[in-house]
Amino acid sequence: MAKFIIRRTLYMIPILLGIALITFLLFNMAGGDPAAQAAGKYATAERIEEIRTELGLDGPLYVQFGRHVQQMLTFDFGRSWATKQTISSMITSGIDASMSLTVPTLIITQIITIALALFIAFFRGTLFDKTSLIVCLALLSFSSLVYILYGQFSLAFNAGLFPISGWDPSWVGRWQYLILPILIGVMLSLGGSVLFYRTVFIDQLHQDYVRTARSKGLSDNVIMYKHILRNALIPIITVVVAQMPFVIVGSLLIEAFFQIPGLGGMTYQAINNADFPVIKAMTMIGAILYLVFQLVADILYAVVDPRVQVR
Amino acid sequence: MKATTMNAVNVASNPQLEQGRSLWYDAYLRIKKDKVAVISFFTICFYLVLTLLSSLGVIFDNYGVVDNSLTYLPPSWDHWFGTDLFGRDVLARAVHGTKTSLVVGFAGTGIAMAIGTVLGACSGYFGGKVDDLIVWFYTTIDTIPYILLVVAFSFVLGPSLLTLCLAIGLTAWVRHCRIVRAEYIKHRDLDYVQGAAALGASHARRIFLHILPNVFHLVLINFSLGFVGAVKSEVILSFLGLGVEPGTPSWGVMINDAKQELFRGVWWNLAAATLFMFFLVLAFNLFTDALRDALDPKLKNK
Numbered sequence: 001m002a003k004f005i006i007r008r009t010l011y012m013i014p015i016l017l018g019i020a021l022i023t024f025l026l027f028n029m030a031g032g033d034p035a036a037q038a039a040g041k042y043a044t045a046e047r048i049e050e051i052r053t054e055l056g057l058d059g060p061l062y063v064q065f066g067r068h069v070q071q072m073l074t075f076d077f078g079r080s081w082a083t084k085q086t087i088s089s090m091i092t093s094g095i096d097a098s099m100s101l102t103v104p105t106l107i108i109t110q111i112i113t114i115a116l117a118l119f120i121a122f123f124r125g126t127l128f129d130k131t132s133l134i135v136c137l138a139l140l141s142f143s144s145l146v147y148i149l150y151g152q153f154s155l156a157f158n159a160g161l162f163p164i165s166g167w168d169p170s171w172v173g174r175w176q177y178l179i180l181p182i183l184i185g186v187m188l189s190l191g192g193s194v195l196f197y198r199t200v201f202i203d204q205l206h207q208d209y210v211r212t213a214r215s216k217g218l219s220d221n222v223i224m225y226k227h228i229l230r231n232a233l234i235p236i237i238t239v240v241v242a243q244m245p246f247v248i249v250g251s252l253l254i255e256a257f258f259q260i261p262g263l264g265g266m267t268y269q270a271i272n273n274a275d276f277p278v279i280k281a282m283t284m285i286g287a288i289l290y291l292v293f294q295l296v297a298d299i300l301y302a303v304v305d306p307r308v309q310v311r
Numbered sequence: 312m313k314a315t316t317m318n319a320v321n322v323a324s325n326p327q328l329e330q331g332r333s334l335w336y337d338a339y340l341r342i343k344k345d346k347v348a349v350i351s352f353f354t355i356c357f358y359l360v361l362t363l364l365s366s367l368g369v370i371f372d373n374y375g376v377v378d379n380s381l382t383y384l385p386p387s388w389d390h391w392f393g394t395d396l397f398g399r400d401v402l403a404r405a406v407h408g409t410k411t412s413l414v415v416g417f418a419g420t421g422i423a424m425a426i427g428t429v430l431g432a433c434s435g436y437f438g439g440k441v442d443d444l445i446v447w448f449y450t451t452i453d454t455i456p457y458i459l460l461v462v463a464f465s466f467v468l469g470p471s472l473l474t475l476c477l478a479i480g481l482t483a484w485v486r487h488c489r490i491v492r493a494e495y496i497k498h499r500d501l502d503y504v505q506g507a508a509a510l511g512a513s514h515a516r517r518i519f520l521h522i523l524p525n526v527f528h529l530v531l532i533n534f535s536l537g538f539v540g541a542v543k544s545e546v547i548l549s550f551l552g553l554g555v556e557p558g559t560p561s562w563g564v565m566i567n568d569a570k571q572e573l574f575r576g577v578w579w580n581l582a583a584a585t586l587f588m589f590f591l592v593l594a595f596n597l598f599t600d601a602l603r604d605a606l607d608p609k610l611k612n613k
């Protein structure tokens with residue numbers, strides 16, 4: 001097992017280098033002259049040169065790339081062009097706001113969709129199943145912007161059930177601002193998640209152990225909730241772990257609309273201001289988190305399922 | 312099996328039986344039986360015709376007519392979906408927005424399919440170092456958050472319709488590439504490929520003329536899936552200010568405009584864009600589902 005974990009970790013190194021290379025190509029080379037952009041529209045040539053030295057853009061390419069890799073590994077991404085704060089401090093201050101939105105959203109979504117999918121799988125092949133399938137696909141056919149806009153407009157603005165947007169840094173006061181965003185977050189992933197779990201459960205229904213359980217005379221309910229749910233744990237774990245990077249970096253659109261001062265909202269501001277260092281930092285952090293949780297998923301997979309070959 | 316006792320006349324009169332029917336003909340028969348799929352198909356065709364006619368200027372050629380005295384008129388007989396800030400007919404703008412979405416959908420997904428198919432085919436067929444390199448490349452791309460990658464591409468290339476297609480095309484190929492690679496690994500050592508090799512067929516010939524037709528149904532399914540993703544990405548990118556050039560009709564721009572308009576009671580811009588997008592995307596979603604059931608041999612008879 002230890003060998004497996006070490007091998008799997010070593011495999012991350014070339015991918016990390018790849019991430020560094022692609023973000024470097026996109027942000028440092030192709031994205032215009034970063035020094036000129038940082039200096040603003042009315043900067044003199046001397047000022048641009050100064051900034052170039054400041055940002056370390058005057059060295060040869062391999063030195064620049066080395067600095068880029070160093071930034072990625074030490075999580076020290078310099079300062080934002082727009083707010084002039086260090087990006088690492090912006091990230092630490094935004095992380096709790098993001099997670100108080102995404103963690104409840106993830107938990108509620110999983111519980112609701114697993115329950116719904118079990119229910120639908122129970123009636124597989126019937127008209128109810130087919131209708132649910134179409135409803136799920138219909139839910140997926142709206143743009144996420146429409147859910148957010150319409151939710152905010154009808155429930156907060158028109159009905160006045162929730163505040164339209166805003167934030168309270170205290171742990172008690174923030175929930176009144178979070179209920180509607182969480183509700184919308186659940187709606188956004190409802191259709192896709194139910195479809196996914198329905199397929200998982202129906203796949204399980206075709207397995208031999210279900211036939212054995214049936215022939216033993218077990219009731220449908222026992223088979224559903226005891227046998228199938230337990231065997232479906234592996235895909236559920238995989239889904240939840242795969243969602244973790246997004247739990248940490250927050251939801252770009254929802255945070256932007258509800259002015260939640262999390263990492264998603266921060267990224268949205270950065271895109272609006274063409275704040276390259278912040279976009280670059282979030283891109284790299286997102287990639288690294290994805291990689292790390294992929295590793296966690298693989299290890300969990302090997303722990304949970306003894307059939308997974310540990311080589 | 313009953314089929315063994317059946318004579319030729321019976322087979323001909325009973326189309327339900329699968330007697331040496333090609334995958335494509337079989338899929339056609341399956342889809343034809345599926346009412347939802349047929350309706351979806353004709354919905355997509357309707358959008359295509361609408362785009363063709365509006366591009367040629369036959370219908371809704373008033374989409375650019377600005378009349379500031381008509382600002383934000385609510386829906387009426389003259390303007391079914393009202394007018395926007397500049398007094399332009401919202402219905403006409405939604406119809407013309409179809410073109411933007413279809414172009415982004417077809418071109419963006421087309422690029423993604425081309426990259427994914429070629430890379431996946433080479434990776435799976437050749438194996439070894441080529442495979443390692445391509446797998447490393449797509450794993451890296453897959454690791455980077457999709458929307459930020461698209462945003463970065465859009466920044467580099469500057470906002471335009473072409474950028475949208477390229478940004479989506481250059482990022483959305485990974486899933487497809489993985490699937491194609493797995494298929495080529497299965498196919499490369501099969502007898503028919505070895506037969507082709509024995510007859511002196513070159514690698515390129517084996518990859519594209521012999522194996523590709525056998526995995527092409529996957530390209531079709533993934534195209535349909537990718538199309539939906541591309542149309543949705545266009546809306547998000549337009550919201551982020553990285554969409555089409557200002558003035559080009561697009562659903563994303565209309566939904567983006569709605570975020571201020573809604574609070575002034577102007578809901579028709581959002582309604583028109585949402586409805587137009589909804590029916591197109593739903594039709595594609597339902598059609599993809601039917602296509603997958605009809606073409607994926609693993610799901611057959613389930």
